[in-house]
Amino acid sequence: MLIKCDEPRRLGVPDSGARPRFETEPQDSEGRTGRRLLTVDGEPAFELSHWCGTCPLxxxxxxxxxxxxxxEGVRERLTGSLAEPGDYGVIDVFGALLPEGEYLPVLLRVEPRLVVPGQEGDYFSGEQVDTWGLDQFWGLPEYPHTPYYRTFETVVDASAHLYEFVVPMVPPTWNTRERVEEYAELMGRGVVPTAVAVSTLDVCEPAGGFGDDRSQHWGLTHFVLDGHHKLEAAATAGRPVRLLSLLALGEGLASAEDCARLPALRDQPRSARTAGA
Structure with missing residues (x-):
């Protein structure tokens, strides 16, 4: 559910002072483009979709x-629900961690479902294989090396579908059990806390026909800045949380027009992809 979307705004600090950064490794000796990365404090944290846009998400x-x-300074403010993206100055506080750029603040209500790669509900061994087939070298699905949350999907058009993911920076097994239980107890009393993420939109479409459902995948991926314990508690208890997404415009594999469509798409009803629809 879309709660509210603000106008794009400029946030962040020069790259040298930003904690998470979007980077591309230099070309190798054969001229091949390096990996597209999300780094944290200068260390590679996640490999992202390849720049070509035809490789799998x-x-x-x-x-x-x-x-x-x-x-920790904003923990109390995020224990409950934000009514507006800019409440309590949260955007500015987290914006000071990010690399300088244009961001679209979007406030969502999500009901996270924890997915383990290779198990039921896994996008990489399900919908992605339907479109790209198995990796042609390994003969296996892509493997994200992390559990993650699925929260939403909807139709873009007859040949394109939006898939939304919430990706923790560290696995839920690293969470402190007492804090997870604390949030679960609060949620049981009707409290809806807020998590915060920096997000990208990648639009990927295969160049060849290896899968049975050739379609365009719009991947809205939220990398969690704050809220790891809340998300696990919500997934365990079947409760909602609010998610303040700071969508990094220009850092994903999506045009400005694609990003402008996102709020309306995110306000649509949930709808699963029907292969070949």
Missing amino acids: LFRRLKTAKQTLSL
Whole structure:
């Protein structure tokens, strides 16, 4: 459910002072483009979808992804629901962590469902294989090296579908059990807390026909800045949370027109992809 979308705004600090950054590795000796990355404090944290836009959608956790970006100073403000994206100055507080750029603040209500790669509900071994088939070298689906949350999907048009993911910086098994239980108890009393993420929109479409359902995948991926314990508690208890997404415009594989469509798409009813529709 879309709660509210603000106008795009400029946030962030120069790259040298930003904690998470979007980077591309240099070309190798054969002229091949390096990996597209989300780094944290200078260390590669996630490998992202390749710039070509014809490779499968990807967020792959790397070995150096070892820390979260929660800010204790705003913990109390986020224990309950934000009514507006800019409430309590939260956008500015988290914006000060980010690399300088244009961001679209979107406030959502989500009901997270925890997915383990290779198990029921996994996008990478399900919908992605339907479109791209198995990796032609390994003969296996893409593997993200992390559990993640699925929260929403909807139709874009007859040949395109939006898939939404919430990706923790560290696995839920690293969460403190007492804090997860604390949030679960609050949610049981009707409290709807707020998580915060920096997000990208990647639009990917296969160049060849390896799968049975050739379609365009719009991947809205939220990388969690604050709210790891809340999200696990919500997924365990079947409760909603609010998610303040700061969509990094220009950092994903999507045009300005695609990003402008996102609020309306996110306000549509949930709808699963019907292969070949």
